[in-house]
Amino acid sequence: MKRADYYLIRFIYATILMLISVLTVEGQVRIKGRIVNASTKEPISTATIKSEEHNTGASATKTGAFELILDKPISSILVTALGFVDKRVEIDTFISYLQIELDPKNFAIEAVEVNRKRKYNNHNPAVELIDLVIKNRSLNKLEKKDSLYFESYEKIKFGLMDPKNIFGRQSKDLKFFYSNVDTSIVSEKEALSVFMQETLSDNYVQQSPARTKKIVKAEEKTEFDPRYVNNPNIESFMGFMFQPIDIYEESIYFLNKQFLSPIASNAKLYYKYYIKDTLRTERDIYVRIEFEPRNPVDLLFKGELAISMDGQYAVKSAQMRLDEKVNVSFVNDLQLQLSYFKDVSGVMLQDTSAITVTFGRGTKDALFGHRMNVNQKYDLRHIAADGIFMGSPVEKRLSARKTLQELRPIQLSSSEQSTYTNIDSLNNLTSFRTMMAMGYLLSQGYYSLGKFELGPLEYLYHQNNIEGNRIRIGGRSTAAFSEKVYLEGYLAYGIKDQDLKYNLRTAVSLNGKSIVAFPAHYLEASVQHDIFEPGKGIGFLKGDSFFRGFRSNRPAKFLNTDAYRIGHMIEFGNHVSLSSKVTLQRRNPVGDLRFALSADSTQFLNTINTSDLQFVLRWAPNEKFYYRNLNRTTIVEKYPVFNIQYNKGLNGFLGGDYNYDALRFSASKRFFLNQLGFGNMTISAGKIWGTLPYPLLEMPNIQENKDRHTISYERVNSMEFVADQYLKLAYDHRLNGFLLNKIPLIKKLKLREVFGARMFWGDLSQKNNPYMSNDVVYFDKDTEGKILTNVMGKDPYWEGYVGLDNIFRVLRVQYYVRMTYNEIKEPIRDRFRLSLHFSF
Incomplete structure (x- = not known):
């Protein structure tokens, strides 16, 4: 399950819990x-x-x-x-x-008969008019103006539908649900807002060079108890799911999906158009066009457009909604309303937009989301001040003189105004805090003690071949302890090896701000004693969870590791960051692992000591992310992420025994392909210079899905391949049902196609090949004497998968295939994998 899906489930769960x-x-x-x-x-x-x-x-x-x-x-x-x-x-x-x-x-309407009983004609007048709209689309697109400014007011709400039916009608403690409901969000239905955020911002656009800037000058939002809810993550999630709408884009991005715009370049392949009537004003004429999807299961809209007939063929207004049969889960209805006005120069400018979505299963509405945008004060010839585009594309510069109450262009209803105060009161209820604590324990795995919290729960017990039964207790500090100092760590004990493991990590802010705030600037340090699989790096959570104890290829070879690290991290406003670290590691083979010297196989290397200096330069343009303490998860959008990493081995420095240089590069990007879904691609390459034992070289990561920037393999054995220069490639595609939506009967199941592939190619130089060099160690063997690690030939390793998603709305099944190097003794067999996966 993706991290973004987890945050949605946790937030919905917390929302329901708190309404008590x-x-x-x-x-x-x-x-x-x-x-x-x-x-x-x-x-x-x-x-x-x-x-x-x-x-x-x-x-x-x-x-x-x-x-x-x-x-x-x-x-x-x-x-x-x-x-x-x-x-x-x-x-x-x-x-x-x-x-x-x-x-x-003074509007006059000319009625036009719309007849859908006849066979649809691709050359009817409505299609000819849409051709003109598409032809002039780039000219009418607001962001194509050379330089402009406008003020934008945004309001996002999220909450429950029909709260009386959820909580009953008899309890006197729940009178709020009857008196503070809002019937203006969804027609004739009661809605209760539990999250609301308003922002007022100045927006600047420039084309040469292409840059945008959004400066939030006033805001107001609900705040939940920060011990259990990460409020900035909710804000990021809501902003990501309910993004502003531009009908002039090829696709409208919403709910982590792309819906084809009715005026996209290839829209005529997917939509049918009908002229409804003509609207005449004192100055202009507009033609109203109805549109509908050719296949109602595809990610398309149905609705109505009003098109200007002044030669610009711009959109005056748009009303769109999803068809009931569309392949989207947990969404009962989605409605979009856009309105434009013509300025004195004749340019159509968007003044309002509204998105309303109801979530549920079947005909029962459970939750709703609503976003409204009001744009005003346009200046199409605005010259931005020097330095206005510096720093992050989105910044908060809240005014201390005026509040949102004084600045908002549309006043709140009384139910909306009450949302803020009611949530504040709710946070003070003992029963609410108790239930939130239990929800936080089950969803995040931590139990809050105020300034510190214990966890994660899933790492409390683990079993492996070296430690036997492993017991671990850990924890971390919270913002209540300090926003500028962070602590985390654990103690673990193996019953079989009778060894106490430990980890302690700390970070201290250097810019006087919260340690997690962007842009961050801090020092960090850690000390750790634990066992690791060869090829795995040190870390706070290293894969010893309860569930990994049941993996099919449980390792029997480990490195007993003592690690010491100190580092520095600084981020810049343009999402460029630079981190540097000095790491000392002492590794001893344990379990079945042996390092026989290539010069004399009767002698063994008992310790691998390294002193490593590392620099990582990262660029993630326009990045948004979820965070918890120092850990961040990128919100995947269309923007790429680049990493360049350099490591230097320091021989003789604090006990280091090896001199080496290593350079690694990685890049990842999501490609949106309209109706063909989207694909995630990650590429990584690197080279290591130096003579080293093979555990210090590059090995494929095995079942280690940290994030989309790390390439992990499913069908590779631990330590199976090693290289000192390598190339990795990963591609995952989600077709969103594009093919299955065309098959009768099958399309009713709303299944979605998934497929992907992984590639690893590496080469090992002669000086690091134990069968050509006397300066390294031999590859280890299994119990039958078979060599476990291989030097790759000219052909790369490939594995792939195909699968179906959205089975019963919550399941995904994938079939993994190992396509090359099957001649190796006992490769991991092909297999099916069934997993829970929640997605809209």
Whole structure:
């Protein structure tokens, strides 16, 4: 299961746990109603309802329905909508429901019959108009302007649907669920927000050279108890899942998937288009086009576009939603609304966008997510000040003079305003804290003691051939202890080898800020005594979890290791980082491992001592990530990640016995291929100069899925290949059901295709080959005398897999095949692997 999927599950779990008791809101006034077009009686979904007396407002749903909740009675409300005349409505306290009709601003409608019973014609007038929209798409795309500025207000909400049905109606402690619900998010349904974030930002775009900058100048958001919930991770996750929408992009990225835009270059291959009618204003003419997917199971939308007929063929508005049959799991509905306005120069600029998604299973809605963007104050000739684009593309420079309450362009409803205070009160409830602690233990594996937490739970017990039964207890410090100093470590004891293992790691901030804040700058140090498989590096979590004790190829050869490390890490605003480390290691073979000298096989090397100086230069443009303490997980987007690593062995320095140089390079990137899904590619290459025993050379990582930047192999034996110059390649592809969606009956199962491959090629120089050199050690043998480690020939090692994902929405099955070097005695056999995998 991917790390991003874990964070989603943990957040949903924590959300449900925390809703156990809250405040009661008394004496509220509710004004409900519906807003329609006075001429056509159609609902106006873009309408806004405001109470100027209380600076409070609400928005209409797709059916025109609204609900305004106030603390006390008012005399009138103001109703506005783009393209309609503003209307002030007097409020009578005896009227509980209002039907409000807005007059269009001199709009005339020419009706056009839409007939889908006939055979669809690819050369109908709607398709000809879409051709013109696609042809002019690059000209109308906002980011293609030479230099511009605009202010953007963003609001993201997440919460529960129908909370009364979840928590019951009888408990007096749950009155909050009845009084603070919001019916404006999803039509005619009650929703309870438990997460909300608002930001107001200045945005700058420049084309020569191409750069963007977003400066957040005001924000407000809910905060959960930081002992159990990493609030910045929730913020990152919500921002990643609910990204801003641009219909002029080839695909609209949402819920970790790409949905083809109805005006993409190849959209006509996947969509059908129909002219609905024509909309005339005092100055312009717009044609409304309906569109629908040719195959409703594919990742496509259905909906309506309004296209300008002024020669620019720009999108005036768009309303899109998913088809009920689309191959997306746990999503019951997804609706997108975009609105544009024409500035004085005739350019269409996006003023509002709204995304609403409901999550659930079947027809039952359980959760919702909502994002609204309001863009204003456009300046298409803005000249950015010197240095404005320096540093990170997104920065927070919060104003100390003005709050978001004073700056937000759309006021919050009373239920939205209550969300902040209710979450603060919830964090103080004893019952809530207890349940959150249990949820944190089960999901993260740690039990919080305040300034410190114990764990991880899965590493408490492990079994291997050397230690037998292994017991381990560990822990780490929290921000309550210090935001500028971090500690973590463990003690472990093997019943069979009767040896006490330990690890202690610390880091200290050097920039006076939190040690985890970006950009980070800190010193770190660690000391560790433990056993490792040959080829594995030192670390806090090294693979001795409870579950790895059941692996099919349990190793019997280890290195007893004492390691000492001190390092320095600094990050720069452009996501370039430089780390340096000095590491001393003393390794002794244990178990069945033996290092016979190549000069005399009756003699053995009992200790491998190294003193290593390391530098790592990393560039991850526009990187976003989840973090917990010093560990980070990149949020995989379209941007690449590059690493260059140099190691220098220091012979004679603090007991080091080897002089060597090693240079390693790696790069990883996700390729989005529209309807063909996406692929993740990682490439790594390196060379080691020096005469070294083979445990210090390069070996393939075995079943070590740390992150997408590390290439791990499934069908390789431990220590099977070794090289001092190498090339690695990994590719994983997710087709998202593109092929299976075309097969009758099968497409109803919403299965998705997955496949991938791994390659390793390496060469061993004569001076490091024990059968050509007298200065190294022989490769070890198994119990039958067969040599375990091999020097590769001209052909690389290949393995691959094919599989199906989204089986019953939660399972993935993969079949792994070893394609080369099968002549080696007892290679790992091909096999099926079944795993849990949650994905939208």
